[in-house]
Amino acid sequence: MANSPYSFEKWRQHVATDPLEGHEVSSLNDSASTDSAEPSFCTGTGLSILSDYICPDIETAEREVVFVTCFWATMSKSRLRLCDALRALSEKVVKKRADGTTHTTTTENIKVYICLSSVSLLQKLRHIKSADGYVYDPTEWNEKLKLPAPDEIPGLDLTVKSIFIRPFSVMHPKFVIVDRKFVWVPSCNVSWESWYEGAFRLKGSIVEKFHKFWAEVWNPETLRLQGVAGDVAFPATADVNLPPLKDQSTKLQGRLLKSFANIPANREIQTLFLPSSHHQNPAFRPCNMCRAPRSEPRTPLNAFTKFLFANAERDIYITTPNITAKPVIQGLVRALERGINVTIITNTNLMVTEQLATSGTTTGCCIKSLSKLHKRVLGAWAAKATDGGEESPDVKKPGKLSIREWRAARKGRDISGETAFAKSHLKLTIVDEKVVLFGSGNMDRASWFTSQEVGVALYSAEVAKEILHGVLLKDIEKYTRTVYES
Structure with a gap:
């Protein structure tokens, strides 16, 4: 594909002659050349994609989950399924602590970040003007977003934040990063609509691009304190073993392409983060x-x-x-x-x-x-x-x-x-x-x-x-x- 008019090289030449707009956030300032591997693709309703694929992967987390969505419907089955995943994740940590036979190591809470932009018209009208966003107090998790109360998820360190810039600037991205190993990129929000949706799962250096973007937009305080994008290294692509995906196509709600026969497991695919x-x-x-x-x-x-x-x-x-x-x-x-x-x-x-x-x-x-x-x-x-x-x-x-x-x-x-x-x-x-x-x-x-x-x-x-x-x-x-x- 190197000779095609839209190749990586031609794109770089194009950007060099007609530069992209500048931005103070480096992740928004450039189209990052990267790679991905072992792609999977599924279709279905937002609920089926979250229930059958994304939430089971969230439940495999050991250290960190970053969940970014635009719209958050408090009265939706998608929200209920995600809450179940959070409880299961917390229970895993609590059980691991209870089963521990030695005090030489400590089972840390799993860090979970939920980032959203739109909950309701009233929420957007009342939203603070600052691009730094609004961090929900733990006492508001259940009251305003119908998330589990803190005492329901003692094994998690949960942070919930919203950003909305009036009048129309929603933060529209949707992605989920698990343990900095792989990323889900769905088209769906946490909502009730029975719409046709799709989602990709990718591993590779593309995960680091997503994580840096999230940190710079949603968690800049961490960057200011540490001076780096995070305190945990990103694993090598070959070292990431993806959780198995169970084909749910028999439900007639969608289809799953969990492997592409002509792509070896760890073959790098040229990818752009845009x-x-x-x-x-x-x-x-x-x-x-x-x-x-x-x-x-x-x-x-x-x-x-x-x-x-x-x-x-x-x-x-x-x-x-x-x-x-x-x-x-x-x-x-x-x-x-x-x-x-x-x-x-x-x-x-x-x-x-x-x-x-x-x-x-x-x-x-x-x-x-x-x-x-x-x-x-x-x-x-x-x-x-x-x-x-x-x-x-x-x-x-x-x-x-x-x-x-x-x-x-x-x-x-x-x-x-x-x-x-x-x-x-x-x-x-x-x-x-x-x-x-x-x-x-x-x-x-x-x-x-x-x-x-x-x-x-x-x-x-x-x-x-x-x-x-x-x-x-x-x-x-x-x-x-x-x-x-x-």
């Missing part, structure tokens, strides 16, 4: 007519996404909850003009109020606009191709555009009693079946202009093909319908 800092809604106006023109912040995630669109050679595949960001629409139109095929999977009736508040438009309006622009591109090509009455071989035929709307055929219930994938909340882009871009970022204006995000790019044809052809297409065909196709 953060995007929050901004206090630059240049936003509630009406399109009075909105000042302003380019999007040149964050690593924004810049790399545009870089992929501009250098795709064959096809771009996007699944996103919403699509309202003008840079995305413009980049896709230019790709179509170059002959690149584009497929978009999205929703047309998801968080419409939020879309209007943060972007002044909706996904439904934007995909109609994109369809019209594509027809215009096709018309211009047809006019040039037949100029003079003969087709011109020098005129590049535009790419095909396919837009599919997430709409379950039935609004019934699956075998576990939950509504089956009412909407899609997965954020995933695959280019040329070679590069997989995933994380918290949507293709909407909020993610591109205001929210803090984290993305990861895997340079792996094996991963891209297995996910696209082995997992997604089966669900896409089942739960979507075509809105536009050329």
